[in-house]
Amino acid sequence: xxxxxxxxxxxxxxxxxxxxxxxxxxxxxxxxxxxxxxxxxxxxxxxxxxxxxxxxxxxxxxxxxxxxxxxxxxxxxxxxxxxxxxxxxxxxxxxxxxxxxxxxxxxxxxxxxxxxxxxxxxxxxxxxxxxxxxxxxxxxxxxxxxxxxxxxxxxxxxxxxxxxxxxxxxxxxxxxxxxxxxxxxxxxxxxxxxxxxxxxxxxxxxxxxxxxxxxxxxxxxxxxxxxxxxxxxxxxxxxxxxxxxxxxxxxxxxxxxxxxxxxxxxxxxxxxxxxxxxxxxxxxxxxxxxxxxxxxxxxxxxxxxxxxxxxxxxxxxxxxxxxxxxxxxxxxxxxxxxxxxxxxxxxxxxxxxxxxxxxxxxxxxxxxxxxxxxxxxxxxxxxxxxxxxxxxxxxxxxxxxxxxxxxxx
Amino acid sequence: xxxxxxxxxxxxxxxxxxxxxxxxxxxxxxxxxxxxxxxxxxxxxxxxxxxxxxxxxxxxxxxxxxxxxxxxxxxxxxxxxxxxxxxxxxxxxxxxxxxxxxxxxxxxxxxxxxxxxxxxxxxxxxxxxxxxxxxxxxxxxxxxxxxxxxxxxxxxxxxxxxxxxxxxxxxxxxxxxxxxxxxxxxxxxxxxxxxxxxxxxxxxxxxxxxxxxxxxxxxxxxxxxxxxxxxxxxxxxxxxxxxxxxxxxxxxxxxxxxxxxxxxxxxxxxxxxxxxxxxxxxxxxxxxxxxxxxxxxxxxxxxxxxxxxxxxxxxxxxxxxxxxxxxxxxxxxxxxxxxxxxxxxxxxxxxxxxxxxxxxxxxxxxxxxxxxxxxxxxxxxxxxxxxxxxxxxxxxxxxxxxxxxxxxx
Numbered sequence: 001x002x003x004x005x006x007x008x009x010x011x012x013x014x015x016x017x018x019x020x021x022x023x024x025x026x027x028x029x030x031x032x033x034x035x036x037x038x039x040x041x042x043x044x045x046x047x048x049x050x051x052x053x054x055x056x057x058x059x060x061x062x063x064x065x066x067x068x069x070x071x072x073x074x075x076x077x078x079x080x081x082x083x084x085x086x087x088x089x090x091x092x093x094x095x096x097x098x099x100x101x102x103x104x105x106x107x108x109x110x111x112x113x114x115x116x117x118x119x120x121x122x123x124x125x126x127x128x129x130x131x132x133x134x135x136x137x138x139x140x141x142x143x144x145x146x147x148x149x150x151x152x153x154x155x156x157x158x159x160x161x162x163x164x165x166x167x168x169x170x171x172x173x174x175x176x177x178x179x180x181x182x183x184x185x186x187x188x189x190x191x192x193x194x195x196x197x198x199x200x201x202x203x204x205x206x207x208x209x210x211x212x213x214x215x216x217x218x219x220x221x222x223x224x225x226x227x228x229x230x231x232x233x234x235x236x237x238x239x240x241x242x243x244x245x246x247x248x249x250x251x252x253x254x255x256x257x258x259x260x261x262x263x264x265x266x267x268x269x270x271x272x273x274x275x276x277x278x279x280x281x282x283x284x285x286x287x288x289x290x291x292x293x294x295x296x297x298x299x300x301x302x303x304x305x306x307x308x309x310x311x312x313x314x315x316x317x318x319x320x321x322x323x324x325x326x327x328x329x330x331x332x333x334x335x336x337x338x339x340x341x342x343x344x345x346x347x348x349x350x351x352x353x354x355x356x357x358x359x360x361x362x363x364x365x366x367x368x369x370x371x372x373x374x375x376x377x378x379x380x381x382x383x384x385x386x387x388x389x390x391x392x393x394x395x396x397x398x399x400x401x402x403x404x405x406x407x408x409x
Numbered sequence: 410x411x412x413x414x415x416x417x418x419x420x421x422x423x424x425x426x427x428x429x430x431x432x433x434x435x436x437x438x439x440x441x442x443x444x445x446x447x448x449x450x451x452x453x454x455x456x457x458x459x460x461x462x463x464x465x466x467x468x469x470x471x472x473x474x475x476x477x478x479x480x481x482x483x484x485x486x487x488x489x490x491x492x493x494x495x496x497x498x499x500x501x502x503x504x505x506x507x508x509x510x511x512x513x514x515x516x517x518x519x520x521x522x523x524x525x526x527x528x529x530x531x532x533x534x535x536x537x538x539x540x541x542x543x544x545x546x547x548x549x550x551x552x553x554x555x556x557x558x559x560x561x562x563x564x565x566x567x568x569x570x571x572x573x574x575x576x577x578x579x580x581x582x583x584x585x586x587x588x589x590x591x592x593x594x595x596x597x598x599x600x601x602x603x604x605x606x607x608x609x610x611x612x613x614x615x616x617x618x619x620x621x622x623x624x625x626x627x628x629x630x631x632x633x634x635x636x637x638x639x640x641x642x643x644x645x646x647x648x649x650x651x652x653x654x655x656x657x658x659x660x661x662x663x664x665x666x667x668x669x670x671x672x673x674x675x676x677x678x679x680x681x682x683x684x685x686x687x688x689x690x691x692x693x694x695x696x697x698x699x700x701x702x703x704x705x706x707x708x709x710x711x712x713x714x715x716x717x718x719x720x721x722x723x724x725x726x727x728x729x730x731x732x733x734x735x736x737x738x739x740x741x742x743x744x745x746x747x748x749x750x751x752x753x754x755x756x757x758x759x760x761x762x763x764x765x766x767x768x769x770x771x772x773x774x775x776x777x778x779x780x781x782x783x784x785x786x787x788x789x790x791x792x793x794x795x796x797x798x799x800x801x802x803x804x805x806x807x808x809x810x811x812x813x814x815x816x817x818x
Contacts, residue, residue, distance in 0.1 A: 143787070379558075
């Protein structure tokens with residue numbers, strides 16, 4: 001077995017970027033109804049102006065603004081009403097000086113007009129005569145053609161994650177479907193001779209498989225398609241057989257518990273037997289989570305994950321989800337962190353980055369973050385966690401009263 | 410038409426709670442693979458202790474802690490090795506004073522033992538003799554039976570939203586499926602004679618339907634099942650026909666643009682013709698979004714939403730999503746807000762709660778929030794927003810430098 005130095009998380013992120021930047025994920029065309037949360041596979045350029053015509057933002061009268069300058073309640077401007085604009089229809093009216101036409105909210109401004117005076121600042125004297133009581137400036141109460149989106153504007157770039165309001169914007173430019181990257185496909189193989197599926201009966205000495213379910217839920221939530229999962233014995237043949245069988249159908253395989261003490265060597269041997277380039281890194285200078293294997297076979301990724309439930313979730317969030325972002329070519333997202341005040345002294349002087357699960361309690365204007373203490377590996381503890389905090393390698397712990405940043409779970 | 414006073418958002422939330430608290434949503438049984446993000450329909454009680462046996466957290470030797478007291482590198486404790494524990498199997502070994510047995514990480518402790526000494530603090534002299542170089546205390550390096558979850562403990566209550574790590578916890582107690590509330594079913598009817606679907610060709614005077622797509626994306630993301638959408642003309646018969654046809658199949662109907670100037674009266678007339686109890690509230694003292702209709706027909710909800718894209722999204726997030734939480738009987742969630750520093754003076758002196766879309770820019774240790782200014786109703790503006798800020802009704806605006814709380818979009 002080759003020796004690999006343990007590396008900090010940021011260094012592994014760089015290696016992932018280097019190795020998987022050229023990943024080719026195929027694309028699919030989706031109707032807007034199904035596109036939320038997906039990542040654009042091409043730039044979106046608008047073929048139209050939005051709106052396609054000058055549009056009123058109020059109910060009122062379209063006119064030339066200059067005709068209202070200086071008017072007031074005591075000295076109204078008199079205008080001739082030459083007609084009205086129907087909602088959703090093109091108008092052929094033309095406004096000359098001294099003229100106006102009724103236009104509803106969202107209606108099209110007639111040619112010649114450059115502003116709309118709100119209904120409440122007018123008095124209709126008869127069918128063809130209007131008093132305007134308040135002046136308007138040019139373009140007032142109007143959205144101009146192309147004000148929202150201009151024809152040929154790039155609305156979104158390749159790699160853009162589609163939020164609900166983005167789906168609305170795509171509808172606005174008349175796109176009814178978009179090309180997105182297909183969901184990255186993954187498969188989870190659980191290892192550990194004591195691990196059994198919750199669908200089976202538990203015998204004394206055995207424990208239920210926790211990590212497969214936590215990880216597949218988190219991966220699906222993050223936009224991956226986990227096509228299945230199964231258990232492999234901690235033997236070279238069984239693990240190799242399971243991986244080679246599934247590898248052609250997926251983009252990545254996760255070996256749950258594959259970096260645990262009892263399985264690590266088997267995982268490494270199997271990966272080394274599968275092809276090139278092989279293991280990228282092995283071991284992370286992070287607590288919890290040190291034993292983590294990242295490998296690349298052809299263009300696919302293989303992850304050997306720790307068996308410890310907290311480690312598995314932290315490594316998944318810190319490395320596997322960013323890997324998905326890389327192969328999806330996702331635009332850099334801002335990760336907003338919640339600020340909180342640390343609740344009790346907590347030492348961390350082992351020279352490694354540490355991730356601590358915390359519970360958050362509101363207290364007047366602030367949030368108090370307390371570490372969830374308990375024996376290592378408790379799943380119940382993780383269900384009580386609201387998030388986690390990172391303690392840098394060069395920091396000797398956290399003091400009560402210190403401000404910390406929380407990544408929510 | 411009955412007159413309804415405009416109400417603040419919090420008051421409408423109370424009314425929603427009052428009217429929809431007793432909503433009966435049917436339930437379904439889901440495999441764990443599909444349960445993330447769903448809401449439990451019954452309490453989950455553990456039928457087993459987790460773990461079901463005393464378990465080692467390290468590779469080492471199980472022994473009686475008392476046998477190691479006082480030992481050191483210069484004065485090791487001598488113990489008899491009586492065997493080893495196999496991973497995933499029940500052990501029949503029994504540790505007497507002066508004895509020990511090898512146990513791997515996750516392995517079962519033999520009866521009689523109460524601690525595990527790590528491999529690295531031992532020296533094996535021969536197959537049956539061990540030197541222990543460091544004392545351990547009782548229960549050290551052990552997870553006791555039931556330490557994680559105790560038999561008969563309530564793990565989660567009805568109404569609990571299942572996070573990824575909760576799915577892991579369900580697996581831990583051997584649940585392979587859970588009873589959850591089915592997704593609330595909704596249908597969106599868009600109105601406005603100028604509105605056309607992005608699948609159709611746009612004529613001058615018409616605009617594409619934005620809000621249906623923004624809202625259905627946001628609702629699906631929030632866990633609703635939007636079974637379809639269509640357009641209705643702003644006529645009593647057409648709107649009534651469409652609502653009565655779909656109402657038996659859904660829990661709620663959203664009339665997009667149903668509270669807009671041109672459609673409001675038709676919406677109200679149709680709702681009044683459909684049955685009891687009818688309109689709950691009509692008009693909100695909030696900017697943007699004032700014209701919002703909330704009605705109840707039988708046990709179903711009908712929402713008349715503003716046509717303005719920003720209003721529609723804000724009202725959806727402030728009222729419709731909480732309505733979903735009510736009918737799902739969801740446990741109260743903490744909503745974490747991001748703190749930011751306001752970037753420019755912004756007046757808001759109309760006596761109504763105001764929601765302002767903002768962009769966030771990191772600046773050293775803080776985030777700067779700037780209002781997205783632009784003509785009302787621009788969808789492109791909403792796509793640039795990172796979140797929104799609420800200005801209370803009694804506040805006259807926001808000053809540059811003030812701390813604000815952002816709800817992310």
